[in-house]
Amino acid sequence: MTAQIDPEARLAELNARFRGYARHLAEEQLRHWSPKGISDLDDEAFVEQVTDELFALITREDVIVMPPDERRMLDLFGFGRVQEVLTEVNVDTVTFGVHGYVWGHEVAEALGWDAANFAEWARDQWKWDLVTQREEDVQTGTVGWECIRHHPMRVDVWQGEGRSDDHYVDGRMSGPITRYWCDLYLIHTDRIMSMMLNSPWGKEFMDSVIPLMSHAMRASGLEERAKDVPTYRTHVNSLGEVETEVAGSLADMFARDREGISEEEARRRAFRGPVTPSSEEP
Template sequence: MILSIHTPFAERVVAKHDALLLNEGPEEQTARVVAALERIGAVTTFGPTRAGRVVDLAGFGEAPIVYITKDDDYLLLSDVAEALGWPLHKAHAWAQQQHSWAIEDQRNHDEERGDGRLGWECLLGYIDLRLDLSEDDPEAKPDANGQKWSHSGDWLVSQDRLPALLCSSPWGKEFLDNVGDHMGLMFQKVFGDKLKNSPTVHADGTPTGHSAWDMFSSDLTEEEALRKARRGPALDEADGTG
């Protein structure tokens, strides 16, 4: 295998998943990861970053930044999944779905542009490292040997995709509950008079007497709403600790 700027990272990722490797050994899978990263490096300036920078996952955990481009920071999906208590095969399935939608969006953009080029602007949010892994899965149907497992992999996910990731994670409902007040206040801040001038109606079409502004109101201040959005798992509010 030819050494690359991506080789040390690829070796670390493969070593992390050593017990899960499927069909191919460490050397072959390391080469697959390097090739996947080289493909991205051919379309954007892209490289590993020094250890030490971590991202707060809205209070539900932390995960390190592992790669950077000029515009984006990337986290390793398995690091995020571990922090959130999310089985990797489920996080992998989520990333696959997100990437498939991104491919569809990219195709639409390319056709609208109409110059025959294949773009990448929609495809850099989720980077498949092309790992071939298997993970125990109690919910899976047993195979011919009676074992229950699911296919898995690992990805780089850009930091701006974390809200979508958190919504789909085991903490999704609580994350949405936490950020609701802050999102409402931000909508009011950004859209202001447009919301005030947009009356709402009941299902039968009769006016409610309110505007869209009221839909996004909160009893919290902006600072309080931001703290709530970042608080992570809520404690029992009945005890006054939430």
């Protein structure tokens, strides 16, 4: 006789397991940030807060916490590498997806992005996620989460130089340096391109990746569909007047971006990382 499985008991068991995974990841962050400084929370309160946020994300989306030695390392197009801490999983086939979540501050550190500037960018992105999600919800008549790709942990940790204690005078910290009390963000890996473009390496990254994007436009068929979309340029005539003229199609512009560059070479350029004067191609 097959034993009956109590659905509520099974759900409770799964939730306990998932919360345990979330707590493990929160404790990793505690070990990293406690020596530097955590604002307004003792160690246990910090762990509970981060665990709550992680647990909500894990149970809302099909993601799991991978053991540290099994986590995927993501190549930031040659500008650095970062660890994926949450990985998408297909619960039916028990296979891993191509996306997941990374700690935003780890991406920022790999890219040399000032911590306070990055935190401000992440906060703005989270707000835009909420606006986009609300617009989607109004259309569907539901409350969803699919547009939320930047998740704050709602804790402030010291992300400036040294330890936070080093910056107090007479028991107080004041001035612009207080900007370095920043929240922690988990960011979906489908936002890596956006992070790259907004980082200090944004222009260099864009210059490197444009030829590969052009090849992708052709392969996807989008370039063909852009043949009838005109582009324009302006110039000043002899009378000092600004004139506008057609400068070809959008498809022509895409094609120019890869002119003389093979797909293999475009891929190499996209992942080459920083280009110094001595390494830049003529």
